[in-house]
Amino acid sequence: MTEPVLEVENLSVRYGRVEAVRDVSFSVAEGSLVTLVGANGAGKSTIINAVSGIVRPHKGRVRFRGADITRAPAHKLVARGLVQVPEGRQILASLTVAENLAMGGWHRGRGAARTIDEMYQRFGVLAERRDLPAGTLSGGEQQMLAIARALVAEPRLLLLDEPSMGLAPLVVNEVFSVVEQIRATGTTVVLVEQNARRALRAADHGYVLRTGEVVRSGPAAELLADDDVVRAYLGTA
Numbered sequence: 001m002t003e004p005v006l007e008v009e010n011l012s013v014r015y016g017r018v019e020a021v022r023d024v025s026f027s028v029a030e031g032s033l034v035t036l037v038g039a040n041g042a043g044k045s046t047i048i049n050a051v052s053g054i055v056r057p058h059k060g061r062v063r064f065r066g067a068d069i070t071r072a073p074a075h076k077l078v079a080r081g082l083v084q085v086p087e088g089r090q091i092l093a094s095l096t097v098a099e100n101l102a103m104g105g106w107h108r109g110r111g112a113a114r115t116i117d118e119m120y121q122r123f124g125v126l127a128e129r130r131d132l133p134a135g136t137l138s139g140g141e142q143q144m145l146a147i148a149r150a151l152v153a154e155p156r157l158l159l160l161d162e163p164s165m166g167l168a169p170l171v172v173n174e175v176f177s178v179v180e181q182i183r184a185t186g187t188t189v190v191l192v193e194q195n196a197r198r199a200l201r202a203a204d205h206g207y208v209l210r211t212g213e214v215v216r217s218g219p220a221a222e223l224l225a226d227d228d229v230v231r232a233y234l235g236t237a
């Protein structure tokens, strides 16, 4: 069996005296789509921020492509292929679409230009608006821009934090279909979502979080078919 792209072992994160994440372990196989689902405040963002070097874990270990990255800073991890699309998109509203995309490839020099062209082909709306300030785009378009900007970094592992948040249902469909396409091109994906049912439908494997702990995990289809999981964690929607 090949080594997982990402292995998280016994991760704990504290904010002051609050233990936001407790003893969380999971692994992500090459080419797979893994989702972390759970209600608001369950610790999902904290986990991916710890993986991507944005917050420091209190305990535990993170390995990426076989190397210990537990204390590695975020900017070094991007250059190594671990790239996050943060919650709330975090695009730079006053910069143009083109400038936002260029930022995704800062560490790649001229090599990024070809990938940016590919992004314009893939996301027609970004090509049409390339010279407009990113803040003039709709919420869904801004999410596409945030995803495209991350892809310009040529990730080996893409971490997506709540990409469907705050979007209209039709746009949510588009975002999920983009996520599925990314995975279909061979990029390994970790998807954090409150929209658990939807995320599990797209994923190979799922981890259900509650108050900082993994309460269930398994193949996504099995979690979806498990009445206890559905009743306790996924609601009736």
Ligand code: ATP
Residues within 6 Å of the ligand: 015, 018, 020, 038, 039, 040, 041, 042, 043, 044, 045, 046, 047, 087, 194
């Ligand atoms: P959300 O969907 O709201 O992002 P989440 O599952 O991603 O939820 P986290 O944002 O990781 O959850 O938050 C986990 C817990 O840690 C919550 O109780 C939250 O209030 C707390 N928390 C998050 N960030 C901080 C911080 N910077 N300082 C103190 N507490 C924090």
